[in-house]
Amino acid sequence: MELTPLKDNTDDYYGDTHSSNNPENPLRPDAFDISSEEKIQRIQHHFRAIMETLGLDLTDDSLRGTPKRVAEMMVNELFSGLDPANMPSMSTFENKYKYGEMLVEKNIVVYSTCEHHFLPIVGRAHIAYISAGRVIGLSKMNRIVDYFARRPQVQERMTKQIVHAMQKALGTEDVACVIDAKHLCVNSRGIRDIESSTVTAEYGGRFQQENVKREFLELIGLNTQFGV
Numbered sequence: 001m002e003l004t005p006l007k008d009n010t011d012d013y014y015g016d017t018h019s020s021n022n023p024e025n026p027l028r029p030d031a032f033d034i035s036s037e038e039k040i041q042r043i044q045h046h047f048r049a050i051m052e053t054l055g056l057d058l059t060d061d062s063l064r065g066t067p068k069r070v071a072e073m074m075v076n077e078l079f080s081g082l083d084p085a086n087m088p089s090m091s092t093f094e095n096k097y098k099y100g101e102m103l104v105e106k107n108i109v110v111y112s113t114c115e116h117h118f119l120p121i122v123g124r125a126h127i128a129y130i131s132a133g134r135v136i137g138l139s140k141m142n143r144i145v146d147y148f149a150r151r152p153q154v155q156e157r158m159t160k161q162i163v164h165a166m167q168k169a170l171g172t173e174d175v176a177c178v179i180d181a182k183h184l185c186v187n188s189r190g191i192r193d194i195e196s197s198t199v200t201a202e203y204g205g206r207f208q209q210e211n212v213k214r215e216f217l218e219l220i221g222l223n224t225q226f227g228v
Contacts (some may be wrong), residue, residue, distance in 0.1 A: 081150030115152035123181025171206030
């Protein structure tokens with residue numbers, strides 16, 4: 001796997017834009033040609049070089065193990081959702097209770113990473129669906145959020161990915177997701193606004209109807225004054 005050479009002024013051209021033309025995470029075709037162990041070794045090597053460039057003394061007891069810790073964290077934890085092999089099981093069950101109203105799982109914790117500055121995104125996801133004959137275990141919704149969050153992400157993309165995965169598993173378009181999250185690229189750098197958060201939403205099927213959307217938003221207790 002060859003590393004892509006950097007182009008001059010790329011960051012200046014794109015700036016702080018949060019837009020993305022790709023509904024999937026932009027992965028190279030050879031993304032999984034090397035093992036996780038080799039990825040850890042490579043990241044460890046490059047992160048050591050970053051720390052040394054910053055002037056840090058890696059012979060210090062506190063810093064000596066940092067490159068390896070960061071590499072293992074990136075591959076095994078923060079970005080483990082890049083690997084399709086880690087996709088959680090999405091098995092569903094017959095709706096034997098004949099429950100026909102929306103089911104809402106709210107306040108699902110989101111820990112992700114902004115792909116523009118590699119800083120944390122922290123917030124809550126709220127998911128709802130109306131059964132078309134199948135239901136899914138409650139914990140599966142938490143797991144699918146966690147899977148798509150464990151990547152360098154754009155919040156808009158993550159919101160859509162969660163809905164599309166649920167629609168595919170349940171065999172229905174009637175799925176909705178709202179994410180309300182803080183981006184540390186806004187909160188801790190740049191404008192350094194610690195109060196603001198970003199809200200994204202994706203409504204499928206009947207959730208596009210105003211009365212159904214309103215019921216969902218009322219159930220999750222989200223203020224809709226901004227037309228979310």
